[in-house]
Amino acid sequence: MTALRIAEIFGPTIQGEGALIGAPTVFVRAGGCDYRCSWCDSLHAVDSEYRHDWAKMTTDDIWAKVWDLSGGTPLTVSLSGGNPAIQNFGPLMSMGHAQGYKFALETQGSVAQDWFENLDLLVLSPKPPSSGETVDWDKFDDCLAQAKTARTVLKIVIFDEVDYNWARDVAGRYAALPLYLQPGNHTPPPPDAQDAVIDIDGIIDRMQWLVDKTLGDRWFTPHILPQLHTLIWGNKRGV
Numbered sequence: 001m002t003a004l005r006i007a008e009i010f011g012p013t014i015q016g017e018g019a020l021i022g023a024p025t026v027f028v029r030a031g032g033c034d035y036r037c038s039w040c041d042s043l044h045a046v047d048s049e050y051r052h053d054w055a056k057m058t059t060d061d062i063w064a065k066v067w068d069l070s071g072g073t074p075l076t077v078s079l080s081g082g083n084p085a086i087q088n089f090g091p092l093m094s095m096g097h098a099q100g101y102k103f104a105l106e107t108q109g110s111v112a113q114d115w116f117e118n119l120d121l122l123v124l125s126p127k128p129p130s131s132g133e134t135v136d137w138d139k140f141d142d143c144l145a146q147a148k149t150a151r152t153v154l155k156i157v158i159f160d161e162v163d164y165n166w167a168r169d170v171a172g173r174y175a176a177l178p179l180y181l182q183p184g185n186h187t188p189p190p191p192d193a194q195d196a197v198i199d200i201d202g203i204i205d206r207m208q209w210l211v212d213k214t215l216g217d218r219w220f221t222p223h224i225l226p227q228l229h230t231l232i233w234g235n236k237r238g239v
């Protein structure tokens with residue numbers, strides 16, 4: 001069995017973002033990413049500098065840990081990272097589905113996999129200008145195509161007006177997808193990120209600005225949500 005690079009597995013906690021906000025969840029955070037967003041809040045799962053902290057785990061190992069953390073009671077498993085789509089989580093999903101577990105995937109939409117169609121939720125989070133990354137829309141559309149009938153949502157992080165205008169444009173092109181807007185947080189890079197010091201005032205300010213702006217523009221289709229876990233626990237890991 002091939003091994004997967006895993007930065008951390010934790011929970012149960014509550015899903016802090018987007019469509020499943022508040023739902024009990026175990027997180028499987030994959031190590032490695034094909035992007036390097038300027039404001040990534042999970043650099044310990046991205047930067048190869050932290051590679052030595054990632055575990056090589058087989059699907060059986062990962063499933064055993066998820067089972068242990070959840071006490072064998074089915075819940076949603078959120079696959080995040082890094083970009084979990086650069087590895088093969090298909091076999092893990094088959095194992096979990098057989099036991100009644102559900103699976104959500106968080107990805108930027110840069111790599112498509114045929115196992116996306118088995119997801120219970122695909123969260124596509126295309127990166128706005130402030131990230132410093134550029135979306136390859138052909139690859140993004142491949143991800144949507146691979147999802148087939150799987151429930152799919154868009155989640156866009158917004159730091160400023162340029163990001164907001166970009167999000168409006170993207171939303172217009174993917175009007176059939178439910179949209180979640182999320183104000184960005186300024187996370188200090190690791191190892192300081194672990195200290196859970198976070199600019200809560202800044203997050204609240206951006207949240208208020210985003211709500212005012214969206215509603216002021218009479219743009220009534222998105223859901224606007226802060227990262228709940230960040231408000232509760234800052235950038236502490238494992239929550």
Ligand SMILES: C[S@@+](CC[C@H](N)C(=O)[O-])C[C@H]1O[C@@H](n2cnc3c(N)ncnc32)[C@H](O)[C@@H]1O
Nearest residue numbers: 039040041042081082083106107108125184185
């Ligand atoms: C760390 S990423 C990992 C999954 C995948 N690489 C992605 O970006 O979608 C998980 C989620 O956190 C969001 N995110 C990352 N850094 C953030 C920040 N500083 N503020 C708000 N959301 C952030 C991403 O947009 C994504 O929706």
Ligand SMILES: Nc1nc2[nH]cc(C(=O)O)c2c(=O)[nH]1
Nearest residue numbers: 013014015016017080229239
């Ligand atoms: N509670 C909690 N909710 C989350 N939603 C998305 C997360 C992520 O980093 O992918 C995350 C996370 O790390 N913790």
Ligand code: SF4
Nearest residue numbers: 033035036037040082
């Ligand atoms: S794509 Fe996701 S994990 Fe990768 S650098 Fe950007 S926010 Fe971080």
Ligand SMILES: [Mg+2]
Nearest residue numbers: 041042080227
């Ligand atoms: Mg996060």
